[in-house]
Structures are given as structure tokens and as C-alpha cells.
Amino acid sequence: MPDSQLSPASASLPATAPSALPERAELDRLVGMILDEARRLGATESEAAVSFSDGLSVSVRLGEVETLEYQRDRGLGVTVYFGRRKGSASTSDWREPALLETVRAACDIARYTAEDPWSGLADPARLARAPLPELDLHHPWALSAEQAIDIARDCEAAARGFDARISNSDGASVGRHESLVVYGNSNGFLGGYPSTRHSLSCSVIAADPQADGRMERDYWYTSDRDASRLEAPDAVGRRAAERVLRRLGARRIGTRTAPVLFVPELARGLVGHFLGAIRGGALYRKSSFLLDRAGTAVFPDFMQIHERPHLPRALGSAAFDGEGVATQDRDLVCDGVLQGYVLDSYSARRLGLETTGNAGGVHNVIVGSSAPAVGYDELLAAMGTGLVVTELMGHGVNAVTGDYSRGAAGFWVENGEPVHPVEEITIAGNLKTMFETLQMIGSDIDLRGNVRCGSMLLAPMTIAGA
């Protein structure tokens, strides 16, 4: 079953490399040109972001190279304000005529849009100031195409060699990615930083000799800002193989009500629904199942959810948000009680609140429990008889009502022991109730994403099946 431990760094992965990015000053200059042109055209306020990214990805299937892809993307976006009227435009073309044309397009739009009393730049007092925290986000990887191919081959070979029932493969992929984003606005803010993100994944297929060769597929991946901290290729391959093999022999179960355990990578999705429901946009549109719930208990009292934007090397780290507002540590849930919302300047003004530095999203959400730490096996034992969900399918989540109904696969558990894999069922409930009656959360934390949490044991849900 999934655990959260990253394997020790693999010796086969090369270390840092020279950067493929343009000079920061070049992007600063473009932002300056955009803001100058907006002012010249009469904008009272403006903001701009310019981005560059460079990447290489390689996939290998059945031991042979399948794709070799070089990525290099440029972007440039501007928003102008004429009083409280707003217009936006963007392009991939950095050349001066295109840049000037883009600013003009944004200004043209602002002639037609309606006054919006809540629009405008962030409060200057909230902008991030030097010195910005050092977040250690930039670790270029000197990965040549040949090295990438070797890593992907090793990874896929470990999966295919794991068991004779691994019958086919969707391949293994390796990618390195490096980017530089600069944001500036007419209140004098100019900030930017380079960052990297590298990944390795493997997806294999197993055929069940006991079921007429019926196929199942599963995968595993590792991702980090620093390639030396990726899981080793053979470990990723083996994990993909283990995950697909455990699906063989899956069957449906009868319709019933039973407790459900979400593994960490799926529990993260539940936290995502929570974050979506406390987002400013959902609140001011009254399209959230957690409307007006600040100060009230939305989870049991063991639940603690914090945002930690300055964790070194973390995937969600940022010194400032998409409007230049300084990010800071904050508590979203303490002892089960909702402490505040996820706001940018616009939604904050509409709600009569202050921005929380979340323009563009959250930055490292850490989910914890004040109850004594319990591992995955203890959660299974606590559940006794119920369903472990390892895969969810479809989009059956209603953000307005919290109604939840999704396709699922996993394991049926009796007396704390997995009995057999399960497929082609649905699980259903309502998120409000699922959160309020959450039973336990595990210490088996998945560190790979912007939301870090362990397994979650939920009170009984409706399972529809045969």
C-alpha cells in the first residue's frame, strides 16, 4: 500500500546543471515595456506577467524510445484598468510589435467592459518586499536525451521484470522542466524567480491468466524540484507493477453501506474539494456548500489544516501570489473549526475581507491530526470491515450542494485485512457530512503535491454495485 517515504537519492540521477533560462533582466525589461505602454495609452493601473519555460520529456515503451519531446514556451499577459474598468490580453510572441499590440488589445477591451467597484490591483501595503524568503526552488537537471532514455528504460524494465503477469506497458516517462516567471504592476512591484520540477512515471498493464487475460492498468510517479530527490527508477517501476498486480481478480460487491478509507493520493482530492468550497469566487457567487461557515466546525476536533507557503523546495512554495501579495503561514482549520477563506484581492473586497495572498491558489496545504499518529495498517484495523478506495473516476462532485457520487475501485477489507480487490462500483454521500463525520486521518503522508495529507477514514457511505 502507498506510503509516504521517498527513497534515498539514486546514484544514477545526475545533479545540477547550467540553466536554460533567459536572463531575469530580459523578462523585467518586457514587464517594464508593457506597463509603460499601458500608461501611455491612458490606463490608470496595470499589471503584467511574463513567463518562459524549457523542458525535455522522453517516453520509452517496451524498451524502445517512443517519444522525445523538446518544450520551450513563452507567455506574456497584461491586465489594464481604466478607473474600475478592466481588460486583459495575452500572447506567446515576445517581439516588441506583438507586445505593444497585446497591450492595445487589453486597452480596447477596457473601453467596453462595465465598471466593477471591486476591481483593481492589490493593496500596495500587502505586496511582498525585499528580502524575499529563499525557497530553494531552482535545481536545473543536466539531463540529456540519452540519459533520460536510460532512466526510463530502467524504470520500465523494473516494472516488466517484476512478475510474469505484467503483459504489456504504457511506458515510462522522464521529464525535466525549468521556468522563470516575472510579475510586475504599476504600483511598483516587480518580482520573479526561476523554478524547476522534474518527474518520472511508469504505467504498466497486467493480464489475469485466471480471467481470460482480462487487462488492468496502473501507474506510479515521483516528482520533485530537485532530481536527486526523485525516487529511484527501479523503485518507481516496481511500485507501478505492485499496484497493477493487486488489481487482478477484482470483482464487484453488492450494494451496501460501509465505512470507506481513502488512500493519501485520493484523500488529497477531498481536501481539494474543501479548498474549492472556501475559495472567494465560490463564496461571493454563493455556489459553495461551505457558505458562511468561518468560525464554525466543518471537521471533527482532531483536524488541523495549515498553509505553509515558504517550505524550502516544496512544490507549492511561493514568496508572493499572482498579484504580488506577500504569502504567509496561516491556519485554515484549527481543532476542526474553519479559520478563514482562500481569497485574492477581488473576492476579498466583494466579501468585505482582506486578501489572504491566494491569487492563483494555495501554497502547500498541510493536513494533520491532533490525535495520536496512526499508520495505514492501524487505520485498516480501526475500519474493521469496509472499503479501501484506491481509484476514483468521473466528475460527480456538485460544488454547490456537496453531493458526491463517483466511480471507484479498491479493496474489500474484513477484520482489518484486505480480502479481495473491488471494481465497477460507485461511492456516494455529501461532502459536508463526509467532512463532519471524518473518523481518522493517517500519518502516511503523500509529499508529492501542493496538498500534503495521509489516508482518511470516512464514516459509512453508500456503495452501489451488483
Add this chain to the structure above:
Amino acid sequence: MSTVASDVPAAATGGGSALDLARALILAPAGLDEPRLESALGTLLGHAVDYGDLYFQVRRAESWSLEDGAVKSAAHNIDQGVGVRAIAGERTGFAYSDELHAPALLEAAKAARAIAASGKGPEQGVRIAGTRPATALYAPLDPLGTLSADEKIRLLEAVDAEARRQDPRVTQVMVSLAAVQDAILIAASDGTLAGDVRPLVRLSVSVIVEHNGRREQGGSGGGGRVAYGYFLDEERALGYAREAVRQALVNLEAEEAPAGTMDVVLGPGWPGVLLHEAVGHGLEGDFNRKGTSAYSGRLGQKVASELCTIVDDATLADRRGSLSVDDEGTPGECTVLIEHGVLRNYMQDKQNARLMGMRPTGNARRESYAHLTMPRMTNTYMLPGAHDPAEIVASVERGLYAVNFGGGQVDITSGKFVFSASEAYLIENGRVTRPVKGATLIGNGPEAMKRVSMVGNDLKLDLGVGTCGKDGQSVPVGVGQPTLRLDGITVGGTKT
């Protein structure tokens, strides 16, 4: 609302016109011409590269959105670039540039050909020509300019007013209007030179209604490869507003949905997302070439009930999923996927067709120049059957009648698919009775399609809002079907 005449150039007639326009929009401003493209293709082809192509794109897009009764935000985007692909057997090398001039093109071609065992082979001579004029299925117009900014704003405001006029319980109305003009030009080492200018417009309405502390949502919308005037014709946009409110009000009354296996009747039109998930993806050439689809190796076999004839049809005029030529320059086709229950064809691009010894079917698609081509669906639908829809509902003793859906998803390999109803009713003793909350339906593609026991005579296509995602790439698609009955499908409600 006043109707606006669209002063749009007439649809391209005969071959070459979309290609000529694509040349003018893409090559001329970049100072490129056919000899330069031939030279770049020559650079691409080392002796181990057996196919290469250049995909030029200039894409202009805009969106306008309304909330609180006013259009307060809008955005404009221009994206352009060239993608260069080199194929050697099952290997693909790919690079792209957001610059369209000749040096960038050569640099990308050199990067892409590194895929071949020997990228340093002699450069080959390539000749390209626009020899396969495709039938134009839509006018090569620029939809962004087919209404003035004031007219677009008035359209959005009229939709808002229409939604609010329907019922005092409407508390929020959000409307968005978007248009794209996508000009592409493809030059390939097999001599292909093709161009297309693809317009696409969309209008979406989403409403929230509130009553006695209960809130529900409803949504509707539509569009196609047409000018904005489409939304003014026949009061289409106002119709979307009325439909969104109607759905939301139905959901205000909805009770818990049943859980378990039961007979389900799917309404006509958008519920065809069933076919997209349960059948379509599993018949894309790449999965079948690799043997990773639940439908792999099953050509000529019975994979659905004999009532089912399912096609993928790129050739419908003005539809959201239609393509005059696909993203490799192959003319769009109507491909029979399943005929009376028997699997007849896969959907192919050039690479997978060649590797499987089959023919490309005009299903090569890519999100943009910066993405690799894959076999994808266009407009996928089931042909009508013999039954009156009322007869189909009347045949079910206890079951679910589902008429609107959100999205769906499929696991190609196991064949498991889901799709989520957003408007559904109980069927009790052959009659549609109470509305129930949205619920996910789950099944296994080849098994579920064998349980299609009745097919209606009321084929409808969706209104033109579908977007399909595969490997992180989004492309516009269409779906459709007549009313149909599925015996024994699992319905994921909460009531046991």
C-alpha cells in the same frame, strides 16, 4: 433582441481556398514559402526518419464574461508557432517554436530528427503540393469580428435578463461568450500540403437558484464552427438561458437518487457522452496498435447489441467536432465504428494506421502546435433505431431516466467507464415520476453496450459544448444519440 447580419465570406468552394487563406494568414507574415518548407522537411528527414511534418498555427481567441448582470471582464489571446515532428517506426521526435521564421524552423527540425538512430543522414529532397482539396465543412471566417463589442455585450446582457425573468428564485447568472479562429497549415514529407481555417464559437450559461435555504445549479450552452450570429438566430442564446433555469429548478425538487443496478433510459443528444466513453476512446488507433484497449484485437467481433450502429463523423457541416482536414492534412471522414453490434473500424492517424497496416481515417488531432498528434474523436454518435421514445420509457418497470450529464471518464485498458447525470428522474411502472439528484453511472464498455435493448427513432446531436481530454490535451468534440435503454447498469445514488 436585434438580429445581426453576419457579413461573412461565403464558404470555401472547391479546393484550395482554406489553404490559400491559411497561407496568407501564416506563411506570408513570417516570410515563409513552400520552397523553405520543403527545405525544412529535407533537413528533418535523415535516412532513418520515415515521416516528418511541419504544423503551423496562428490562433486568435477572445472571451467575454458576465456576472452580477454586467460584463466586467474580457480577454484576448494570440498564440502562434510551428511544431515539427519526425517519425521513425514507433518513435516520434518532436520540437516546436513560438517563432515562425526560417531559422527557428530549422532549429526545431534538427531537434526533432534526433529521434532517429542516425540523425545525420543525407538530407532528402521533398516536394509538397496541395493536391487533395478537401470539401469545406465550415466557412473560413473570423468569428471574433462577426459582432461588434457592443453587440457582444448586449447579447450577454439579454441572456442574463432572460434567465432572471424566468423565476424569482434565480440568484446568480453567469454567462460567457468565446470565439476562436484557428488557422493551420500542414506540410509533410509524404507530399501533403494542407490548410484549414477553423472558426469556433461557444456561449455558456450557468445559474444558481435558491429556495428555502436550498441552493442548486443549472447550466446550458451551445456553439459550433459558425459566426456569433448563430446565437441570435432562432433566439438560441435565450433558449440556453431558459434551459439552464429549468434544470436548476428541477434540481431544487430532486430527491436522493437510488443506488444499485437497474434499467436506465438515456435521453437523446448529450447523453451520447456514453458512446464517447464506453466505445469511442477504446477504438482510438494508438491504444489498439499497442494492444492496451479493452477492444484490442476485436475487429469483426460482436462488441455491442445488434441495435447499435455507431459512427465518428467529422463531415457534419458547422459542428463543433467537425474537421475539413485533420491535423495531418487528411480530409475528415465519417467512419463506421460499430455496425449492428460488430466492431468495424478504429480511428486512425497516419502513424498508427501505417503501423497497423490500415488507412488513416482523418482522426489525427492535436491541441496546438506545441502538442503531439494523436488519434481522437470528432463527432461520435449512434444511428437511430425503431422505437418511439415514449415506448422505451414505458417498457421500464423501475429504473432511471437520465437526460442531462456532466462529464465522463474511461479506463481504456479495463474498459470501465463512468458518466455523471446532472438531471435524472425515477421511472416507476413505466412512467417518469420524481426528479432525483445527479448520480454517477458506471459500467464496462463492451459489456454495457451489449445491454442496449432498445434504440429510439429520435437521434439528436448535442448543442456544441463538448471538450475531450486525453493525455493532457483538450480538443472540441461532438456527441449524439437517440433515446436508448440499457439493461442493468450500476447507478451511484445514496438511497439503498
